[in-house]
Amino acid sequence: MNAAQKEVRAVADLDRVLVLAGGLSPEHEVSVQSGRSVAEALRRMDVEVQVADVDSALLERLAEDPPQVVFPALHGAAGEDGAIREVLELVGVPYVGARPDACRLTYAKPTAKALLAAEGVAVPRGTTLPKSAFHDLGAPALLERTVDRLGLPLFVKPDRGGSAFGATPVTSMPELSSALMSCLGYSDSALIEERVRGTELAVGVLDTGAGPVALPPVEIVPDGGVYDYAARYTAGRTEFFCPARLDEEVLARATGAALTAHRVLGLRDLSRTDLIVAEDGRVVFLEANVTPGLTETSTFPMAATAAGLDFALICRELAHQAFTRGC
Template sequence: MGDLDRVLVLAGGISPEHEVSLRSGRRVAEALRRLDIEVQVADADAALLATLAADPPQVVFPVLHGAAGEDGAIREILELAGVPYVGAPPHACRVAYAKPTAKALVAEQGLAVPRGVTLPKSVFHDLGAPALLDRIVAALGLPLFVKPDQGGSAFGATSVDSAEALPAALVSCFAYSDTAIIEERVAGTEIAVGVLDLGDGPFALPAVEIVPDGGVYDYAARYTAGRTEFFSPARLDPATAAAAAEAAITAHSALGLRDLSRTDLIVDPGGRVRFLEVNVAPGMTETSTLPLAVEAAGLDFAVVCRELAHRALLRG
């Protein structure tokens, strides 16, 4: 472990998740410094390439959320710069970041996914929104859930209880992406399952149960202390907990992810685990589920960060 002594944490970015990324980056940096590792925190901006060239770090730990941070672009830059980094390679990021693609791939591996459709904004204009919306409601029923085809932190995501509320939900969605996912809203217990690979293969952390105040796990509920109650480990029977862990590892492996990921799932009233989406750069804030799961597993968050960075160093 003594070989690792200098890490560059990338945090910030230009996505709507900028502030969350900064908070995540600060926490990772503080954890590594606690283990006497020299840490520099930088943004992914015009100075990045010069920084990498002038004073190359041993390892880059990207904690960038949203576009660029999770769509593979920054990972491509790090590959070009020849700098080892924590996390999934570019091609896997692109697949996971495209939610409809990720959903289709995990369904091929046998995971249950909500029924839904993925449609671009132009289709509603070209084919007539009222008739198309009527057909969607007739096919999928109510309630529904509308979200952008990419991105995180619940930006542009809306729960829809009536057909009359669907147009406004799409307007909100299209503010963040030109393509919307409209799917059945599955009732049940919302959980997040983190996956780590510290060198011996991927393993699932204990599931974290998410109970937001008011019932909607939106941006405020995710990042405002006290707005959401978390149960870690989740209040699941052993068989369901095992199924959730298996689903998260299946998603991690099927999408070609590496080092760490977080899979969002919902357990319906019948105990069936449904896949919602996967995140290649999980939040690391005080209210983020991955650090909660690390603690529930009896692991030290700082040691986990160091192990992930060291694994990247060995790859490099």
């Protein structure tokens, strides 16, 4: 049997995939939608698919009827912080996506920023402060010193998490106090950064076995100027342009930054990097995601379509790759 025949046989042997979706994070509903998209795509490729949430029945399910592959479509804590992938490795089930250590690095936004900055990628100036610092040192004085150092406008967001929960743009001191309260409702630490104005991009990276390849950058233009939760997941609230309406040299630097993030953070299979092309032309790294949104309004499937790729085929190839990779 030659290599091509073995490949066909391996794909044919892939017939039972478990998609994990839901979870207990604020991104539960987005995860459900992503899981539904993946499940429907795999079924179109004649793959038997089951969808399950992360709950007390999961370990028993994996032990009694282990799937060939798990496809995590979980966003937020547990889904992207490495925890569920540690569990999958403990039970010996192959899965799509990054390993636990890479998840932990990526999910901690200040850590990811530091690693990318060390590679020469531009990042926003900022500071990360825990809730205890505001309590012990006094929030008004600490926020005043932060503004003295970083200036205004600012952007406040949780140091972990996604879907823009707890993320707020700030133009004044009163807004900063309010934004901090919202942020600390989602995380124990706040990442306060200078707000970089420019063109917002999402760049997906896909690796189905031949090495990571950047998908066309998606330009994001929310109708309210801020790409918040509603703008991300409400049809019609945001305009998307793919490829982005930027010159080729800028697009090349953006895809280069996404590929650097994928490599430096140790990601595999798929990822998405969020960037800003500043008004002065700098490509600035914001954060990376180990489980990109895969809903109907998500940028990763949009970019795949713009690249001439079939989303259903991508899902099957990723599942097949995890299957042949094993535990």
